Amino acid sequence: MTCEDAHLHMHDYLSGELGAEYRKPLMDHLDACPNCRKFFLQTQQMQTFVRNAMSVAAPSELQSAVQSILANA
Amino acid sequence: MKSTRRKRFEKEVLSHLDRLYGYAIHLTRNGEDASDLVQDTYLNALRSEKQYSLGTNAGAWLFTIMRNTFLNKLRKSSRKPVGMAGEWIEQMAREDVAELKKMGPDPGMKFLDDLLQEDIVNAIESLPDEFREAVVLCDVQGFSYADIAEILEIPIGTVRSRIHRGRLILRNLLAEWKNIAMGGS
Numbered sequence: 001m002t003c004e005d006a007h008l009h010m011h012d013y014l015s016g017e018l019g020a021e022y023r024k025p026l027m028d029h030l031d032a033c034p035n036c037r038k039f040f041l042q043t044q045q046m047q048t049f050v051r052n053a054m055s056v057a058a059p060s061e062l063q064s065a066v067q068s069i070l071a072n073a
Numbered sequence: 074m075k076s077t078r079r080k081r082f083e084k085e086v087l088s089h090l091d092r093l094y095g096y097a098i099h100l101t102r103n104g105e106d107a108s109d110l111v112q113d114t115y116l117n118a119l120r121s122e123k124q125y126s127l128g129t130n131a132g133a134w135l136f137t138i139m140r141n142t143f144l145n146k147l148r149k150s151s152r153k154p155v156g157m158a159g160e161w162i163e164q165m166a167r168e169d170v171a172e173l174k175k176m177g178p179d180p181g182m183k184f185l186d187d188l189l190q191e192d193i194v195n196a197i198e199s200l201p202d203e204f205r206e207a208v209v210l211c212d213v214q215g216f217s218y219a220d221i222a223e224i225l226e227i228p229i230g231t232v233r234s235r236i237h238r239g240r241l242i243l244r245n246l247l248a249e250w251k252n253i254a255m256g257g258s
Contacts, residue, residue: 007237008237011233011236011237011240012233014212014240015211015212015217015218015233015236016215016217017217017218017233042244043240043244046240046243046244046247047212047240049190049193050193050197050208050212050213050243051212051213052190053190053193053194053197054095054099054193054194054197054209054213055091055095055213056091056094056095056098057091057094058090058091058093058094058111059094059104059108061108062090062094062108062111062112063090065108065112066087066090066111066112066115067087069112069115069116069119070083070086070087070115070119073119
């Protein structure tokens with residue numbers, strides 16, 4: 001697997017979309033290639049940070065308003 | 074007295090409230106407008122209730138309704154969305170491959186450690202719409218490529234490409250900001 005292929009596959013892997021047949025070749029490449037491994041770990045860390053930073057809970061007033069919309073329909 | 078179908082419908086759509094609010098904040102960039110958009114989305118979902126099959130993909134269905142509701146409002150108010158990606162964005166995505174080739178062998182686990190949550194939100198918000206939406210739907214909301222294709226009404230290949238490039242641009246933006254924050258050039 002080339003570094004360019006590894007890049008394509010690692011994004012699909014992080015999206016939960018990589019086919020099972022590509023997982024082992026990708027992991028083997030990441031084990032063998034420090035640059036790709038670094039890029040993968042950084043991108044994975046960024047994905048976690050983004051998920052944590054952007055996740056919000058609806059305010060209680062909005063929850064009540066939506067429940068009221070559904071109840072009165 | 075509510076029917077069993079109706080009760081199940083309400084349960085299924087209510088379970089997506091937090092995610093819908095998050096997406097609404099993202100679309101409107103304003104808490105008050107986001108709350109209005111969520112309520113309009115539920116009203117429109119109720120109007121289209123018969124089109125929804127219980128136990129299927131309520132999340133993608135509601136997100137599609139929310140996005141269409143938002144775009145209709147936007148058209149009526151003549152407010153324009155943030156512009157599409159320019160050449161600089163394409164350049165940023167391309168530079169990533171060049172940067173990769175220069176990297177040393179350290180594990181790179183501390184890439185974002187000095188950035189604040191606010192920096193990350195600002196970086197996401199600064200992405201052009203087409204990349205921002207795809208990255209948020211995938212990395213924040215956890216939708217599959219197929220669901221995102223349905224919500225954004227674009228081919229799966231385009232979804233994949235926007236997510237890949239969006240992440241690259243975001244990564245470069247954050248690396249640049251971190252470099253500035255740490256006093257680098």
